[in-house]
Amino acid sequence: MNQVPLLSVHDLKTYFYLEQNRIAKAVDGVSFTVSPGETVAIVGESGSGKSITALSIMKLIEKPGKIVEGSIHLEEKVISSLSSKQMTKLRGNEIAMVFQEPMTALNPVYTVGNQITEMIRKHRKLDKKQAQIEAINLLKIVGISRAEDVVNDYPHQLSGGMRQRVMIAMAISCNPKLLIADEPTTALDVTIQAQILDLMVEMKERYHMALLLITHDLGIVSEYADRVVVMYGGQVVEEAPTKQLLRTTKHPYTKGLLESLPNLKEDVDRLGTIKGTVPPAYALPNGCRFYDRCPLAMEKCKEANPELYQVNTSHTVRCYLHEKEEIE
Amino acid sequence: MYKYIIRRILVFIPMLIVLSMIVFGLAKAAPGDPFTGRMLDPNIDPEVYEQQREALGLNDPIPVQYVNWATRIVKGDFGESMYYKGRSVASLVWERLPNTLYLGLFSLAITLIVAIPIGIYSARNPYSMFDYGATTFGFFGLAVPNFFFGLVAIYFFAIKLGWFPSQGTITGTDITGFQEFLDRIHHMVLPGITLGLAGTASYMRYMRSEVLDVLGSDYIRTAKAKGMSERNVLYKHTLRNAIIPIITLMGFEFGALLSGAIITEQVFSYPGLGTLFINSITNRDYPVIMAITLLLGVTILIGNLLADIFYSIVDPRIRYD
Numbered sequence: 001m002n003q004v005p006l007l008s009v010h011d012l013k014t015y016f017y018l019e020q021n022r023i024a025k026a027v028d029g030v031s032f033t034v035s036p037g038e039t040v041a042i043v044g045e046s047g048s049g050k051s052i053t054a055l056s057i058m059k060l061i062e063k064p065g066k067i068v069e070g071s072i073h074l075e076e077k078v079i080s081s082l083s084s085k086q087m088t089k090l091r092g093n094e095i096a097m098v099f100q101e102p103m104t105a106l107n108p109v110y111t112v113g114n115q116i117t118e119m120i121r122k123h124r125k126l127d128k129k130q131a132q133i134e135a136i137n138l139l140k141i142v143g144i145s146r147a148e149d150v151v152n153d154y155p156h157q158l159s160g161g162m163r164q165r166v167m168i169a170m171a172i173s174c175n176p177k178l179l180i181a182d183e184p185t186t187a188l189d190v191t192i193q194a195q196i197l198d199l200m201v202e203m204k205e206r207y208h209m210a211l212l213l214i215t216h217d218l219g220i221v222s223e224y225a226d227r228v229v230v231m232y233g234g235q236v237v238e239e240a241p242t243k244q245l246l247r248t249t250k251h252p253y254t255k256g257l258l259e260s261l262p263n264l265k266e267d268v269d270r271l272g273t274i275k276g277t278v279p280p281a282y283a284l285p286n287g288c289r290f291y292d293r294c295p296l297a298m299e300k301c302k303e304a305n306p307e308l309y310q311v312n313t314s315h316t317v318r319c320y321l322h323e324k325e326e327i328e
Numbered sequence: 329m330y331k332y333i334i335r336r337i338l339v340f341i342p343m344l345i346v347l348s349m350i351v352f353g354l355a356k357a358a359p360g361d362p363f364t365g366r367m368l369d370p371n372i373d374p375e376v377y378e379q380q381r382e383a384l385g386l387n388d389p390i391p392v393q394y395v396n397w398a399t400r401i402v403k404g405d406f407g408e409s410m411y412y413k414g415r416s417v418a419s420l421v422w423e424r425l426p427n428t429l430y431l432g433l434f435s436l437a438i439t440l441i442v443a444i445p446i447g448i449y450s451a452r453n454p455y456s457m458f459d460y461g462a463t464t465f466g467f468f469g470l471a472v473p474n475f476f477f478g479l480v481a482i483y484f485f486a487i488k489l490g491w492f493p494s495q496g497t498i499t500g501t502d503i504t505g506f507q508e509f510l511d512r513i514h515h516m517v518l519p520g521i522t523l524g525l526a527g528t529a530s531y532m533r534y535m536r537s538e539v540l541d542v543l544g545s546d547y548i549r550t551a552k553a554k555g556m557s558e559r560n561v562l563y564k565h566t567l568r569n570a571i572i573p574i575i576t577l578m579g580f581e582f583g584a585l586l587s588g589a590i591i592t593e594q595v596f597s598y599p600g601l602g603t604l605f606i607n608s609i610t611n612r613d614y615p616v617i618m619a620i621t622l623l624l625g626v627t628i629l630i631g632n633l634l635a636d637i638f639y640s641i642v643d644p645r646i647r648y649d
């Protein structure tokens with residue numbers, strides 16, 4: 001991949017300064033890139049720092065949180081040093097975001113149309129009427145029949161799947177270069193999940209966007225992502241193209257995630273799960289953050305956190321087991 | 329939506345009837361009658377007293393008395409004052425009502441103008457010095473009784489500093505127009521602030537917690553992620569949602585404002601309904617007491633009705649069926 005990346009996140013650290021001088025290192029030195037048109041998935045259990053990574057890219061971290069280190073580039077723009085005013089021009093316009101909870105992500109007191117048109121009018125030079133027509137058009141594009149009626153509906157009149165379609169319509173309305181979707185289907189019915197994901201991929205192709213797909217479902221990853229970034233305890237623990245990651249899984253944590261996936265070929269009687277839980281972001285161990293739960297833990301894993309080792313040109317892993325495989 | 333409003337108004341009617349029964353019942357249950365004070369007067373013949381009672385219908389069965397009374401009320405006839413001879417209750421109340429209404433509205437205006445911006449600012453800067461200051465003021469406002477604050481205000485601002493008059497509604501009768509308006513406002517400042525103190529404190533706390541709540545909600549994050557400016561996020565997306573519970577509060581507070589006026593007017597010798605009410609109690613002027621109590625009750629009901637209607641306008645989630 002010699003292409004210039006669309007998004008590049010380098011050594012991002014986002015900390016929350018809590019009471020009693022505790023610091024929650026929600027994101028602790030994360031680096032990755034997204035190329036134009038690529039779908040990159042960020043996977044990890046709850047609390048691994050996926051959402052905070054996404055919100056950091058949008059610079060939507062609220063107190064007591066703070067981006068303490070790192071740089072974020074969108075093409076030639078240095079997002080990390082843009083003013084808040086410049087950010088309002090970028091958000092929604094160059095990077096759009098779809099959230100997990102369609103039930104609460106739309107403002108209950110304004111119509112769907114109002115919420116789409118205000119965004120269109122913010123970033124594109126359209127008058128009220130044109131924006132309204134465009135909103136209806138967008139609703140049709142995301143597969144909402146009766147778009148002329150729905151545009152005047154309030155969010156509470158729509159189902160979860162419909163609302164997520166509205167969110168997607170909004171996200172694509174200003175033709176962004178990057179769409180960040182933070183667990184966009186977690187809150188939806190299983191039957192609707194695939195429809196929404198397919199719609200996002202369709203939109204991605206149609207508008208030539210790159211997609212940063214946050215999920216904890218490796219099943220979704222295997223189907224939709226070109227490349228996978230596995231996060232644990234605020235850090236990247238493994239990164240590789242999807243096929244490679246699934247075939248030659250390196251990190252014990254990724255293996256654990258894969259084992260907990262229901263496999264259609266085998267008997268689904270015994271679903272493997274990783275014992276234990278993610279360490280809290282304010283009390284991370286000195287050694288490997290997965291040490292407590294790792295079936296292959298060694299003495300030195302307790303001492304110091306391993307680096308990310310480059311095991312081939314496109315595969316990195318943060319585990320001492322693969323230290324020797326590192327290439328130059 | 330019109331159907332919804334009409335239905336709310338229809339529900340209002342039985343509530344009014346119940347209210348009137350309560351008012352009537354309370355007046356009947358109170359010991360003594362308008363003549364009690366004069367019974368000791370040896371010059372009055374007990375026979376005449378009986379005739380008077382008969383003439384006033386005080387010997388009729390209670391339900392009959394109620395129906396007669398209610399019928400007259402519906403026609404707008406509140407009877408005659410028993411203390412101010414020859415004056416109709418309606419004219420007494422009518423004369424005082426505007427003063428109390430002005431005071432109430434003025435107080436409400438001050439309350440909202442002070443409380444809402446402070447609440448918003450506190451919410452946007454939680455746990456700041458300003459926020460702690462506002463919280464302290466809030467506790468103070470809720471804890472200090474109206475009459476006490478009124479007296480202290482009179483002592484400092486009327487007597488010591490002489491900035492505001494301590495009583496009445498107007499200085500003289502020779503001023504008119506805008507001058508008169510300013511003079512009236514000048515007279516309303518101290519009682520207005522006194523009356524609005526508790527309300528200011530509670531609106532402030534409400535506003536703070538509502539805005540704080542809304543600012544943390546998902547749809548605010550969505551609005552920010554869409555690239556909406558900070559101004560837009562605050563004024564369009566946050567306030568419209570935060571104001572919904574405040575409107576309900578206003579409905580309730582509306583009645584509280586008028587009942588609060590009773591004490592405040594007394595402290596400032598402000599010639600409104602409150603002073604009339606207290607005087608009527610002292611004079612056992614039942615028709616006036618009943619009329620004002622009824623009026624207070626109606627105001628509270630209207631406040632709630634208005635709150636319901638506004639609520640249904642600002643919150644599209646309210647279902648009309």
Ligand SMILES: Nc1ncnc2c1ncn2[C@@H]1O[C@H](COP(=O)(O)OP(=O)(O)OP(=O)(O)O)[C@@H](O)[C@H]1O
Pocket residue numbers: 016018024025026027044045046047048049050051052053063064065216280281
């Ligand atoms: N406002 C906050 N204050 C304190 N800690 C926070 C805050 N927001 C997030 N964190 C911490 O940051 C860590 C990462 O949170 P994040 O929301 O990124 O997890 P996630 O990977 O998105 O999980 P999920 O799958 O549940 O969405 C968590 O351990 C959480 O405790």
Ligand SMILES: [Mg+2]
Pocket residue numbers: 050051052182
């Ligand atoms: Mg999350």
